[in-house]
Amino acid sequence: MKTELFNGLVGDNPYFQAGFGLMGVGVGLTVLRQGLILGSTTLRRRLLVTLEVNNKDRAYEWFLTWLAHNANTAPQKRATSRWFRSHQLSVETAVEQRSNGSSSAIFRLVAGPGTHWLRYQGAWMQMKRERETRSMQLMSGNPWETITLTTLSRDRDLFPRLLAEARDLAMKSQQGKLVIRTAWGIEWRPFGQPxxxxxxxxxxxxxxxxxxxxxxxxxxxxxxxxxxxxxxxxxxxxxxxxxxxxxxxxxxxxxxxxxxxxxxxxxxxxxxxxxxxxxxxxxxxxxxxxxxxxxxxxxxxxxxxxxxxxxxxxxxxxxxxxxxxxxxxxxxxxxxxxxxxxxxxxxxxxxxxxxxxxxxxxxxxxxVDDASPTQARTLFTRFYGGSDDIHPDVVHRLADQLEDIVAAEMGNGRRISMAALQGLFIRSGAVEAVESCRNLFVGKQV
Structure with a gap:
């Protein structure tokens, strides 16, 4: 009975058959869709909070280092309040060039561009790392990157704690160490490891x-x-x-x-x-x-x-x-x-x-000149003094001999660098170093 009544109203209605009915249904669905979007957006704003960190801010590197530390830590050693796992990784390579010509490379796996999930102090957070490849930083030539963290609004106080923990981890890794920076474009960036x-x-x-x-x-x-x-x-x-x-x-x-x-x-x-x-x-x-x-x-x-x-x-x-x-x-x-x-x-x-x-x-x-007699003596006693292999009295006697040799050679216009003396002390014993040091002097002989 109801079906026949509906078919009668719709099927026999000339306005509906002319398309006005279908248009009304379409408008109704569009209004419903927009209402759902507006409602979800309002709900999201009320229930979720978002933190954005771009790669121009120092906290960007700190956070990536914190992520890498927690991702690479063994599960049994990782704090129960932190959890992170990602299947989208990027590699960061740090190369350290030494003064003797040798170098070493250290690889660090970090979260790559994409969406990741982490758990911090019982709260789930969504992390998005986005890279803008169509536009680059004007001076450095590096792409713009942004990390966006999203969590429930009730957990917004965790953001400062997480960033503070990342900062402390970064500072701890550099504590007691010297950081060398070089210029990349118009930016100063760490060169190698501290x-x-x-x-x-x-x-x-x-x-x-x-x-x-x-x-x-x-x-x-x-x-x-x-x-x-x-x-x-x-x-x-x-x-x-x-x-x-x-x-x-x-x-x-x-x-x-x-x-x-x-x-x-x-x-x-x-x-x-x-x-x-x-x-x-x-x-x-x-x-x-x-x-x-x-x-x-x-x-x-x-x-x-x-x-x-x-x-x-x-x-x-x-x-x-x-x-x-x-x-x-x-x-x-x-x-x-x-x-x-x-x-x-x-x-x-x-x-x-x-x-x-x-x-x-x-x-x-x-x-800052070549080795003086006093410098040579001081360097010699620091290298060989306190060693169990040679008596302190012998060290002082040999240091006196070295000081006299340097003074005599300087009087003849010959010099020796501190680097040459240090290399000699590294590869030689105390007695041998004093006996062979004359071969390292350079300059004219009077």
Whole structure:
């Protein structure tokens, strides 16, 4: 009866047959669909909360490191409050190049682009890692990436805890270690794995040299307010809060080793700047020097080779876009940054343009020379002193002999580097080192 009535109303209705009925059904379904979408969106906004982290923020690397740590930890050792598993992985390779020419590579598997699920302190979270391949960062050339975390609104307080835990994990991995950074485009990025800090006393310089540099750096760091006060008193009294150091001397005298040890002693990092890098221009150089990470030294090695005759050329003949005037402007020009410590090294100070090493660009100029008699003695006693294989009295007697040999050879115009002495001590016994050290002296014989 009801079916016949419906067929009568619909089938015999001329308006419905003309299409108005079907249009009404379509409109009704569209309204219902939009209502469901609006309802689900409203429900999602009320019940879910989303956190977005992009790869321009430091927390991005911290979070990926935290994920990799928990994903690579054995299940029986992993904390029960954390759970993560992914079938979409990406590899990150860190290469460490050592000064002796060798290198090592470390691979780390991290969550790749896609959707992942993790459980943190009893709450489930959805993680989406998205990579924008159609547009790149203008200066670095890297793709834009974003990580989006979504969880229930009631668990929004877990986000700060998770990020704090990721930060602490990253800081713990670098605690007691020295981080070396290099320039990637206009960004400073870690180069290789953090290195163990070298004790400052392990680098043996001549009497008073190490203390002179360290005291000057510490005094500069403690006078931040002094610089700020003179910047606010008057424009004429404004003194930029930056410091420049030049360590010059022959190869193997310990210039770079001392800078690394000093950075470790002050809990500073090192930003290694290569002026011969392809693609480096004046504007990028100014940006890098003005945006160095906090608590870091900027190290420019062999600056004499970089601007010999005011032209900067790499070993393969490539001429950099960095100009000498642009380099000077980056050091202390109008566009140069504040709160910066720059260390430069050179083997040939006589090749440097006077405009580069004038006061204001180089505030402290220190000679780090070949081994003096006192240095040779100190290095010898540190290598062989305290060993069970040789009596302390023998060590002191041999150290006296070595000191006399170095003094005599220096009187004849012959020199020996600290690097040569260290290499000799590494491969030789104490007696043999003293007997054979004369063969390592270089220079004219009077």
């Amino acid at each position: 290195r163990q800090k070298r004790p400052l006393h392990s680098v043996v310089l001549d009497t008073g040299v190490s203390e002179k540099i360290e005291q000057d750096v510490r005094a500069f760091l403690q006078r931040r307010q002094w610089y700020a006060d003179r910047a606010t008193l008057s424009v004429d009294l404004g003194i930029p809060y930056r410091r420049g150091y030049l360590l010059h001397g022959p190869p193997g005298s310990g210039k770079t080793s001392y800078i690394q040890a000093l950075a470790g002693a002050l809990s500073y990092d090192i930003c290694l700047l290569n002026l011969s890098e392809r693609g480096l221009a004046d504007d990028k150089l100014i940006h890098l020097l003005s945006n160095a990470p906090e608590r870091s030294f900027i190290l420019i090695e062999d600056v004499d080779a970089a601007f010999n005759k005011r032209v900067q050329t790499s070993e393969d003949g490539y001429q950099s876009s960095v100009t000498f005037s642009g380099f000077l402007n980056a050091l202390d020009g109008v566009a140069s940054g504040e709160e910066r410590i720059v260390f430069m090294t050179t083997n040939h100070i006589e090749k440097l343009d006077p405009a580069l090493i004038r006061p204001g660009r180089v505030d402290l100029n220190v000679l």
